[in-house]
Amino acid sequence: MDLQDPELRKPGRIARNARLVRRRFFPKLRRFAGRIPFADELLAAYFCAFDPATPSRVKAILLGALAYFIMPADLIPDIIAGLGFxxxxxxxxxxxxxxRGHVTPEHRQRAADYLSGIATEGAEGAQPDTQP
Structure with a gap:
């Protein structure tokens, strides 16, 4: 995936990636949260991407990366233990x-709060009530 690709910054692509990420991000995260050592970074990226204060160029890059994460077919299948992610x-x-400079301490705190909810309630019980 080329994050410099100007195609990622086209309004139609941003909107499609945003819809895809909103629909599929939390179910995949809850399913694999215990096996993803960078879940906090994923969540911080999610909260930054949907923050109204985030510039559209930054949103485009983050939504492209998050869309790659949730796609069922990627370079290394996620079900391969130790290598999948x-x-x-x-x-x-x-x-x-x-x-880097656009992911704020608030985005990171929201990510930590959400992950502590998953740990407390279990992957199935956690509600994405912290979604923007």
Whole structure:
């Protein structure tokens, strides 16, 4: 996935990625939360991407990375133990490198709060009530 691709910044692509991420992000995160060592970064990226104060270029990059995470077919299938999320981590790390200054302490705190809810209530019981 090329995060520099101008196609990612087109309004239609941003809207499609936003719809896809809103619909599929939390179910996948809850299903795999215990096996994703970078779940906090994923959530911080989600909250940044849907923050009205985030510039559209940053939203486009983050939504592209999050859409890659939730796609059922990617470079390394997520069900492969130990390797499945390495490609997702690579894409997310590249995205974070490009937009680092826009992910705020508030985004990170919302991510931590959500993850503590999953740990307390279990993956099935956690409600995405902290969604924007």
């Amino acid at each position: 390495t490609d997702d981590l690579t894409v997310l790390s590249a995205a974070f490198g490009m937009v």
